[in-house]
Amino acid sequence: MSELANHTKTARASDLIERNDVTVTNIAARRGARASLDELARATFGVSLPSTPKAVEAGGTLIVWAGPDQWLIIQKEETGRDHYSELAKTFNGLASVIDVTESRTIFRISQARPSPVLSRSMGIDFHDAAFKPGDVAITHVSHLGVIVWRLPDGTAYDFACARTYSRDFGDWLRKAKA
Amino acid sequence: MRINCPHCGLRSNDEFSYLGDASVVRPDPAAPNATEAFYAFGYERANIAGPMQELWYHAAGCHAWLVVTRDTRNHEILDVKSAQEVALERQKAAGTAQ
Numbered sequence A: 001m002s003e004l005a006n007h008t009k010t011a012r013a014s015d016l017i018e019r020n021d022v023t024v025t026n027i028a029a030r031r032g033a034r035a036s037l038d039e040l041a042r043a044t045f046g047v048s049l050p051s052t053p054k055a056v057e058a059g060g061t062l063i064v065w066a067g068p069d070q071w072l073i074i075q076k077e078e079t080g081r082d083h084y085s086e087l088a089k090t091f092n093g094l095a096s097v098i099d100v101t102e103s104r105t106i107f108r109i110s111q112a113r114p115s116p117v118l119s120r121s122m123g124i125d126f127h128d129a130a131f132k133p134g135d136v137a138i139t140h141v142s143h144l145g146v147i148v149w150r151l152p153d154g155t156a157y158d159f160a161c162a163r164t165y166s167r168d169f170g171d172w173l174r175k176a177k178a
Numbered sequence B: 001m002r003i004n005c006p007h008c009g010l011r012s013n014d015e016f017s018y019l020g021d022a023s024v025v026r027p028d029p030a031a032p033n034a035t036e037a038f039y040a041f042g043y044e045r046a047n048i049a050g051p052m053q054e055l056w057y058h059a060a061g062c063h064a065w066l067v068v069t070r071d072t073r074n075h076e077i078l079d080v081k082s083a084q085e086v087a088l089e090r091q092k093a094a095g096t097a098q
């Protein structure tokens, strides 16, 4: 368990947490398979795969746009279930499906509105009117690549970065969110 | 300078990397003049003063290649398209199905 995960035990509601209870799967549509993939996704999740930078919630699964024809599927870990294998089986042939749980770290800041420091520190417009609940941006922070999304219910901001940089980035977030 | 990525919206140019002239197309290696054509493809570039089509890569964003029409005199961005879209249009225009 990481240093930050320990920190979360005593965290206040608005504090920064590292999400260790989810599996993250990257799916990328194969060439020409976008439409049939979406049909299958609707049958599986009940929602369309977003074609613009959006995150959609579907029965506990969060589908996050991760570039053209690519998505992150974020699911809460359940004992006895292998989310990745299920997705790989479902989308076999229509998408490449990769388990990125161990390569991404997701931080969550439970704030309904961005702190002024956070708003000013990234290149994207974090104003409440510009970055709405369900919005996604792929960008960088001090040269570290991140995908940031605001939860569809507007209660928090999630930041996914490469795990290698998670200590650095977590440290940055801890300072920026204050 | 900011570039309006068709996928991500307006972003600072520090998120992008530049490749160069987007108008050059890889020649047919089986053509009789292939050597000359590849020389031109590799080295010959017009030094345009005005709007030119350029390849930019949204490296720190959505990882899409873009064709940006930029005025080299004042950095005004006149148009941005996804490179995939441009390539498909070109293939269609050339009448080839690849």
Ligand SMILES: [Zn+2]
Pocket (backbone or CB within 6 Å): B005, B006, B007, B008, B009, B058, B061, B062, B063, B064
């Ligand atoms: Zn982009």
